[in-house]
Amino acid sequence: MPQANAYAAQSEQSVLAPHTIERRALRPDDVAIAIDYCGVCHTDIHFAQNDWGMTQYPVVPGHEIVGRVTAVGSAVSGFKPGDVVGVGCMVDSCRHCDPCQEGLEQYCLEGPTLTYNGQDRHDHTVTFGGYSEAIVVSDRFVVSIPEALDPAAAAPLLCAGITTYSPLRHYGVKAGDKVGVIGMGGLGHMGIKFAKALGAEVTVFTRSPEKVDEARAQGASQVIVSTDEAQMEAAAGSFDFMLDTVPVQHDLNPYLALLRHDGTHILVGLLEPVEPPLNAGNLVFGRRVLAGSLIGGMPETQGVLDFCAAHGIACDVEMLDIRNINEAYERVKKGDVKYRFVIDMATLKVDG
């Protein structure tokens, strides 16, 4: 069935053009999904604009997908037409390596198949993401959206949500822990909610004094303006965990000094070389830990949805008409969204 799709155009041409792609016929383990909502992740912008030099055009971004099942393959037992489901950053993996066996498909030794700009492991076609009417995904990589969740607000849980939830759970954040959240964008605001739901006392670090009230409204019991040295020094040695959502280079050393002994600084946004350089003494003195974490595996992705349903947590979203995607990208780049754009895919069908 050919379908209308939106894609962000190549290089300098910032236009939105309709494009027709063929979704594959159902394999036995496939779930066909009519997409209702798709979150806008900063990664989408990097791919749409080929910031990382690896984009294969045409690209259909989007990996925070929520929709309804329209059909299932012959071997699918966990989903049926009408189910509200989600798809995140991955649509396949090797399934046999140690990480895959452990349900940590994001660390698949052969590399997971990304939801877009990836390569299908069977027919080797390029994968297309969620800025689209429909998607077909193997059932292992489909999750159920609990009824208690608003489907639009659930979409960003598939990337921004799981990315912050997974390390907080992996490192066992618990009641009474002092957790710092660095950055208050799509990821950071979810980190605040999760840490608070786990019983932690949450401090938000922001460079912007004007965000202090916002951070408190999100649940932070303390807000530290990271450019204020006196505030930073007063907090030395007091944190158990630091959830660092900043995706650009920044000095980690002042934050490491804020950790208690045995404290852990978790990077979920930074993929660059650490500059200014990490001071190794900040790890050795205090037996501190610097760790990284990438989205989450499929069992835990279901887990974050269930956790949100149980705790009444949702992402704060601004609904978006897909015809405004390029303006939305510019606003995301400026951090001008509270806190995640979600495309209402009905706006695509109007054009279809």
Place this chain on the structure above:
Amino acid sequence: MPQANAYAAQSEQSVLAPHTIERRALRPDDVAIAIDYCGVCHTDIHFAQNDWGMTQYPVVPGHEIVGRVTAVGSAVSGFKPGDVVGVGCMVDSCRHCDPCQEGLEQYCLEGPTLTYNGQDRHDHTVTFGGYSEAIVVSDRFVVSIPEALDPAAAAPLLCAGITTYSPLRHYGVKAGDKVGVIGMGGLGHMGIKFAKALGAEVTVFTRSPEKVDEARAQGASQVIVSTDEAQMEAAAGSFDFMLDTVPVQHDLNPYLALLRHDGTHILVGLLEPVEPPLNAGNLVFGRRVLAGSLIGGMPETQGVLDFCAAHGIACDVEMLDIRNINEAYERVKKGDVKYRFVIDMATLKVDG
């Protein structure tokens, strides 16, 4: 009682001069020790030669001390004259902060009192270390040397030993784990022995192809020449733990790539800025951990001695006449010792 002491001379004067210091009268919790052996740690050289700009002369280095109890204070019940005992890198701490309460005195929030070039918490005098006939230390910072251990070979366990033992235990290295040990000096050769005694399969990383046989003789089941890119690439993703004993700047990225997902790289030697810069992606992809560790607390320092007694582990030492200390320092700087110099303090008394 005034005693003869050796000290490495200031700055450029590489001479050995006798110096008389007064050891304090016993406080109720004090243990007076006649020193028989003292290991030579690279840190001693840094302090003797004021490499870190913080030396207070005269300095008496030495924090791998083994000797016999000569007297105890009125409140000491755990030691009696004649006991063979050890003193490591610390002689006091605040005793009331969280780390101290947890037996992690090395992370004392007020800073532990170092065995030499530290400041006594009571009389504010400078502390003098183990290149000496005697030392007086509060009982909390004295450990028992098990009878099964050769006292000379036990001395380096107080620093080189505990420094490598502590993180292997803290991170739960166990039978079947694949452990890499980077560097094969005083610390590294102990790391090999401990990891092997814990049941791990040990690989040694060395820049020197001529050290391959040595490393195997120490118990390594595999040796990788770290400058050989093909060998490094072949080992990608295969290690659970990396014990990094290198005290100078080196590129961590090729080693991080050798870790499995959830693997841990432990720094015990490096205190400098990490250059070339750490690539954050190496932590995020694979959920890898970069951690630091500093010596060990007092309960664990007793623990490493007991572990060595139980497992027949000793440090490989070269006995040293203290009159040759300056030559020994030059050899340590060149890595020309297998694997730790230990001063026979009887050679000091000859001069006394």
